[in-house]
Amino acid sequence: MRASPLRDGPPRGGSQPDGPSADDPARTDAVLVDLIARIARRDEAALRTLYDRTAPKLLGVVLRIQSDRGLAEDVLQDVFLRIWQKAATYSPAAGRPLAWLCTIARNRAIDGVRRRSETQGPVTEDGEDWVERLADPHDSEGAILGRNALQACLGRLEALHRDCIVLAYCEGQSREDLALRYDRPVSTIKTWLHRGLATLRGCLDGAP
Amino acid sequence: MTPDPEERDLRLAEYVLGTLPLPERAAVDLELAVDPAARAARDAWERRLAPLALGAPEVVPGPEVWPAIARRLAADGPRPASPIDVHPGGDLGPAANDDRIGALQGALRRWRLTAGTAAALAAGLALFIAVGGPRPGTGPGEGDGRYVAVVSRGGEAPALLVSIDTRAGTARVRPVGAQAPAGHSLELWYVGAGAAPKTLGLVGTDARVLDKALALPAEAGALAGGTFAVSVEPAGGSPTGQPTGPVVYSGPLIRE
Numbered sequence: 065m066r067a068s069p070l071r072d073g074p075p076r077g078g079s080q081p082d083g084p085s086a087d088d089p090a091r092t093d094a095v096l097v098d099l100i101a102r103i104a105r106r107d108e109a110a111l112r113t114l115y116d117r118t119a120p121k122l123l124g125v126v127l128r129i130q131s132d133r134g135l136a137e138d139v140l141q142d143v144f145l146r147i148w149q150k151a152a153t154y155s156p157a158a159g160r161p162l163a164w165l166c167t168i169a170r171n172r173a174i175d176g177v178r179r180r181s182e183t184q185g186p187v188t189e190d191g192e193d194w195v196e197r198l199a200d201p202h203d204s205e206g207a208i209l210g211r212n213a214l215q216a217c218l219g220r221l222e223a224l225h226r227d228c229i230v231l232a233y234c235e236g237q238s239r240e241d242l243a244l245r246y247d248r249p250v251s252t253i254k255t256w257l258h259r260g261l262a263t264l265r266g267c268l269d270g271a272p
Numbered sequence: 273m274t275p276d277p278e279e280r281d282l283r284l285a286e287y288v289l290g291t292l293p294l295p296e297r298a299a300v301d302l303e304l305a306v307d308p309a310a311r312a313a314r315d316a317w318e319r320r321l322a323p324l325a326l327g328a329p330e331v332v333p334g335p336e337v338w339p340a341i342a343r344r345l346a347a348d349g350p351r352p353a354s355p356i357d358v359h360p361g362g363d364l365g366p367a368a369n370d371d372r373i374g375a376l377q378g379a380l381r382r383w384r385l386t387a388g389t390a391a392a393l394a395a396g397l398a399l400f401i402a403v404g405g406p407r408p409g410t411g412p413g414e415g416d417g418r419y420v421a422v423v424s425r426g427g428e429a430p431a432l433l434v435s436i437d438t439r440a441g442t443a444r445v446r447p448v449g450a451q452a453p454a455g456h457s458l459e460l461w462y463v464g465a466g467a468a469p470k471t472l473g474l475v476g477t478d479a480r481v482l483d484k485a486l487a488l489p490a491e492a493g494a495l496a497g498g499t500f501a502v503s504v505e506p507a508g509g510s511p512t513g514q515p516t517g518p519v520v521y522s523g524p525l526i527r528e
Contacts, residue, residue: 068306108345115338120330127331158315159322166325168317174290195461211323212385232289234324239291254291261285262278 096161097235104151111148118162122169129173129236143169174236210268217267225260228253254267281313288317307463393495459505461515470502474509479480 096117102110123140130136146168154164218226224246231237237245242253286292289326303310461469503510504517 109343110344111345112338112342114319115341119337120332121326121328123326123331123333125325127329137333140333140337141344143340145344149347159319162326163318163322164326166322170290170325178290178294210319211326214320214323230324231288232291233321234328239293242291257289257291258287260287261282265281265285265320 093162095158096165097156100147100151100154100161100164103148104154111144114147114165115144118165121162122165125166125169126173129170130176135176136173139173142176143172146172169246170233170236173216174261177236178238213268217264220267221260221263222256225256225263228256229260229264232257279308283308284313285317288314288321303463303469455507456504456517457507457509458502459509459515461501461503463501469515471510471513474505 096114099110099114099117103114119140121251122143123136125193126136126139126143127133130139143165148170154161158164159167218230221229228237228242231242231245239250239253241259243250246253283292283296283300287304292300299312304314304462368495459474460472462472463469502513503513505511505515506517510516
């Protein structure tokens with residue numbers, strides 16, 4: 065269920081069916097930026113186009129945090145209504161458009177699970193699995209700048225620190241969830257997170 | 273807020289991760305609403321970690337999801353052009369930039385027109401005008417040292433009108449639609465750029481104490497970038513001296 069119906073099958077060695085230009089991150093960004101600008105002007109057709117282009121990725125982001133498919137699709141509705149409301153606040157200077165959309169999706173998903181005070185369900189992935197996904201050549205966003213640097217820097221963290229960061233970010237695990245998972249006090253989890261984040265920042269910001 | 277910059281950056285990192293406890297998350301929401309440096313630090317963390325989100329496997333939504341979104345869009349409808357629509361606050365949008373201040377000023381002008389023509393609204397806004405200074409167009413020099421903040425929830429009707437007189441050192445609060453949840457108080461905060469929020473006191477919702485003068489923090493004289501926000505607190509106000517509950521309203525200051 066976590067695998068993409070569109071992307072199952074053998075890796076395609078990086079070539080994409082849409083032709084060379086469709087995989088050009090700068091071009092993809094420009095298209096998304098334009099769609100967001102049109103949405104800010106209340107262009108509903110642009111929202112539909114954005115939905116067609118990004119909903120599978122955003123649902124994937126939500127599903128890692130909210131694993132119930134029905135609830136996740138409810139969150140996805142909220143995500144697109146939020147995009148509709150907030151499009152005017154997007155500035156390309158603040159970050160890449162797909163990252164902005166993913167942030168909205170993550171925040172809505174995390175809000176949802178926190179509001180219901182859900183403890184996260186059985187964890188299906190180790191932090192390391194999500195880190196490995198970064199290297200998946202199968203992913204059309206494989207050219208994301210900084211991906212390799214993040215992977216390298218995560219690899220330098222202590223495994224527990226790294227796993228806490230990745231599970232929090234990818235699966236929406238709270239400090240309490242992580243404390244249960246690792247059978248440590250919440251204060252220890254906080255310390256791990258802070259040490260890991262500080263090391264990560266130093267590594268990434270020092271990287272060329 | 274802790275002044276330690278390292279502590280603050282890690283708090284923002286945890287905000288991005290999603291691991292902050294809710295009260296701390298609310299406090300960071302306020303910080304982000306008013307402090308460009310905090311937003312820059314948050315954005316930096318978003319950028320550092322974004323590849324992890326982008327690595328999520330794609331899952332095609334069911335065919336009923338888009339129609340549901342379209343129905344909800346239609347139900348919301350295109351909002352009638354109301355003045356506050358030009359205030360793209362979102363839940364807690366970015367703090368004021370010049371464009372938004374300009375837009376807000378336009379909104380206020382239209383508002384006053386509305387107040388002048390609609391008796392019901394005029395009743396609600398009369399005090400705002402009276403406190404905010406002489407009626408518009410009464411000449412140069414009007415409003416020196418006076419600021420107003422329209423404190424609203426993004427896209428909804430304004431909830432509070434805050435007018436500031438830096439010469440007199442007072443803030444006046446005019447609740448329009450603000451309602452505290454039962455057993456809670458609404459607390460008004462002033463946040464200067466880069467500074468920790470300072471309480472201005474509780475927002476009265478009783479008609480008899482509507483027009484409440486609050487002492488301003490001394491540095492509020494330098495109001496550039498100042499923002500007002502309202503949080504939901506335990507009855508009687510925040511026990512910690514910092515916002516602990518959700519920030520329900522926020523608004524920038526504009527020169528009257």
